[in-house]
Amino acid sequence: MRKWTTWRTTGVAGALIILSFLAPSGVGDALMIAAAIVAGWQIALSALQALRVRMISIDLLVVVAATGALFIHNYWEAAAVTFLFALGKALERTTMSRTRRALSDLVESAPETATVLRGGEPVTRALWELRVGDTVLVRNGEQIPVDGRVLSGRGGVDESSITGESLPAEKAPEAQVYAGTWLRSGVLQVEALAIGSDSTLASIIHRVEEAQDDKAKTQTFLERFSRWYTPGVIVAALLVGAITRDIELALTLLVIACPGALVISIPVSIVAGIGRAAKDGVLIKGGEYLETAARVDTVVVDKTGTLTNGRPVLTDVVSLDPALSSDEILLLAARAETASEHPLAEAIIAGARERGLAVALVDSAENITGKGIIATVDGARVSVGSAALLTEAADGGQLQRFHQEGKTAMFVGLQGRAVGVIAVADTVRSDAAAAIAALHERGIRVVMATGDAQRVAHSVATSLGIDEVRAELLPEDKLAIVAELQAAGHTVAMIGDGVNDTPALAASDIGVAMGAAGSPAAIETADIALMADRLPRLAYALGLARRTVTTMRVNIAIALVTVALLVAGVILGGVTMSLGMLVHEGSVLLVLLIAMALLRPTLTDSQHAGPASADPARPASRPRSTALQHG
Template sequence: MNIGMRLRGSWANPAMAGLAIVASWTAELLGSETWGNVFMITAAIIAGLPILKKALSALRVGSIAIDLLVSVAAVGAIIINNYWEAAAVTFLFSFGHALEVRTMNKTRSALSDLIEVAPDVAIVVRDGDQVEVPAFTVKPGETVIIKNGAKAPVDGVVVAGTGALDQASITGESIPAAKGPGDQVFAGTISTGGLLQVEATGVGADTTLAKIITRVEEAAEAKAKTQAFMDRFSQWYTPGIIILALTFGLITGNVTLALTLLVIGCPGALVISIPVAIVAGIGRAAKDGILIKGGEFLENSARIDAVTLDKTGTLTEGRPVLTDVVTMGGSSSEVLRWAAIAEAGSEHPLATPILEAAAAEGLTTPGFPDSTHPVAGKGIIAEESGTRILVGNIALLEQEGLTDLGEASATADRLASEGKTPMIVAVDSRVLGVIAVADQVREEAKAMVDALHRAGVKRVVMLTGDAPLVAHAIAKQIGIDEVRAGLLPEDKLTAIEDLQNEGYTVAMVGDGVNDAPALATADIGVAMGVAGTDVAIETADIALMADDLLKIPEAIGLAKRTVAVMRQNIAIALITVGALLAGVFAGGVTMAIGMLVHEASVLVVIVNAMRLMRRPEKQKATVNKREPVTAVA
């Protein structure tokens, strides 16, 4: 890298001003005070002109910026022949600004990383040949080839081949995900093995990666409430410092004191303390597959003390399986076969696990029964070759005139208390047995609840339309604090409002589409597993790209750490200004020393914020425990 390249951008002015200061000292050592002064004034002009231009630009739009304080102080120092102070103040301010730009760019590294993973080229199958083309020219519907080590250039669906993709840039997952026909692929992910043929569904700006980049850019610019307050504060603070300096200058007749007060009073660290923390926090979240809508939502998330979650598909896998077949006058195969015959004509979600279990046992069904009559809230009545089949709850059997249901009722209650959904099977008025299906609780559900409590969440509430016995059994298993079962969609809104009325800051966790009203009602709406889901990415306050429950406490913990850093930075800035002002009045703090300490405080708050970019050790340990995925070549 040549010297010209090194001096480009924000480093050019402080570099040239620094050389002029060195030339001034050299001239004085050689006995030429005149040339020493000339070089020192030159240094002040080189470093000070950009500062003055920014100050005048701000004044034109009615804003009194920090640059104005430095400009007035530097011009005043030159007028009173204090050339060294003028050069030192402008040089240090310019040098500090260059360091701020460099370190701020580091805090935005998450966005830079996302942009860097965006692929440039794609291998597309056209007229039977593999052709390398620019990624943005791929058309939806075309087949793209992703080889080992290559980046996925588009969003799409695997149509052939198997492999594994590193999806860290999208979902924050550290372990590659296995991919095969029917699986979704995201642009920017990297193949770690295998060969995939992918049908393009999203290209260019329509890819999930492009939407994430846009969202993170917008979020980094969105202001938190504290930042908005600090901006208003600085609009009054800066003129106040000018008036204070002018007043003391007139009272004491000490121009140097007045100019020093201008420099000391610069609220640079105070102004930058909030935005740098927000940028770092949102950047860290983006690296971990957590999209936060903006500073306000990041700040609000730190106050979350109640989390509400839907059961099905959130706390559970959302894929029920048959768990029990209890016989009462027939073999297990007979019970399952008759249940499958009845459910073959049902549209109920619980029919699928029964039919799958019957098929796995090799039990054949006639396709569809002769007749099917679903009974809302109770079960199903079917007829096949003159045989009447009942599959449902006690209420259904009683409705159909069956008696002596004590054993069936007790078995159904026992299974329900275990978190399962029981269904009694009866044929021609004879109870054959009870079958049960259950939606498997997610492996990480209990760890998520424990982590939420450690993060300061006081109440974790399950909101579900499922039966109370089932809901309470699952809640007990994973440590949920409160259960509200048998809810309709509008009841979930009421439950959230009740918590808010009790003074809680409530987060609602859902899928971003079906739970949209509840997500909107909560103080913070959290949408899970939204990679590839445009609506959820755009509308959720927090969007979790991966379908990972542990991302919820991770997001809340990061928000709390970010707000803590914001408060620390404000304290650092205020203490620095207070100490410097005391030093000025006590004597010993000059204009140059004041500017040096001021710039040092700016860098301290930036470095403090950059701590947020590191992943906490506990979080690293959790990630490292997850089992790797082996690609199938």
């Protein structure tokens, strides 16, 4: 309603000005006065409200100038100044509304009803009637109303409102889904885990609202500056009028010295930058963090779960016996490992099943602490582990080569003789190399800080081109590294996903949470939260922060140069009150247009690249035998 009223007032004032040029001189002057009053009453009201809280605003400068122009019978100047200022206000409000559209889109994406199973029958209920634990039915083309866990069904879910991902994420039983997303294929039954204000979508909306209202240090400085600047302009105009006895000159100085573009340059840039980031699945906590992120020159990154997938997988199977194929070696190892609950056992069994091998249970098994496992497979003695489990000597060259590559390698023995070697490793994320390359393109140094072994850390770092490796660290060691880098003058961003990373994340200049969708705690505590599990989004977020800060600086420069040129024009002659206001409002419009350029999508294919954002279903459980583990 307010925006419509502003535009209506501006339109009426503009029409009166046009009519004044067509009317006789006496009537024309009356129409000009009417135009000044129509365009200026809201400005005067705003100035009065500011004075009530002891603040001299820009609006007061315009009111004083327009009133003075009326007293010296310069009706055209009064009408033009108030009309142009009102027009600038209307454009400013419209632009700010547009820059906040990312938030309004999020709010509009919040569902209001849900289809719930009651006694096995689907019934429609308002969202507030749902309870945690309810089973919600979501059909193809419908919106998912709750955060929850898929109980049954499969389908593709458009999660762009949460993660910024353009492609649907495939969902299967045990996968996580979020309120406000859309099911594009299939049918799902979802157990409700978070509803309404407790959902991830609500956390995002709350965070973006706070972030867009949060002030950058530059904005805070400019607001303090304007509190002194505006009264200073009034005093300067009074002195000029007293010295020159030229009231029109003094009034013109009041108008052209308005710091309107200066005041609007920062908030509109912050709102646009944070809004664009939210649209792309990156939550930035506020203007201060946006400015800090723009200065980041060093990123400290954890390895496990950040640069790697965080779970071991089978990487190599080598046969040492010409009579046995690699699949036969793998099947022997996998069957022996069915008696173990060790994570490496899970990787070996999963690798065998991926090759289509039928992994049956073993007859019996024995765990040998610190060495591995020995099992009876179809009457044969099969061992998986170190050479100590073998009765015959074996060449360890292949094991050594795998170890140098950062892999965990084990002998597969048959009747005490080594017949093969298998290796598992925590594999590097498919998008990690692109992420590191993108950071390097922005001149950002990357330091790996991990608790993993030196050889494993160096292997991963070498493959990704990481600048520096710190391995075998305790949580306090990571904290010390961050402090050391900051002491050397670096602005440090830390990205990690584990509890052991928390101290370093808190101490860093910018703490980054990756894959924060579904984690309200991460959304609330991180300075920057990457909603999708996409490492390249870090480079995108830092790049957007730099673009936003550059936009702020350009806008400040435009505002200051405009005021300086106008003051010079008034002193040298040739710049009238109306011309000064026209140029002033032109600078405001230019600042707004430059800030709005931040709303353009800039997320590239490489930043979308990587593993699907769908939450993988939990691996199917396998029959348990004696809970044996590798040492």
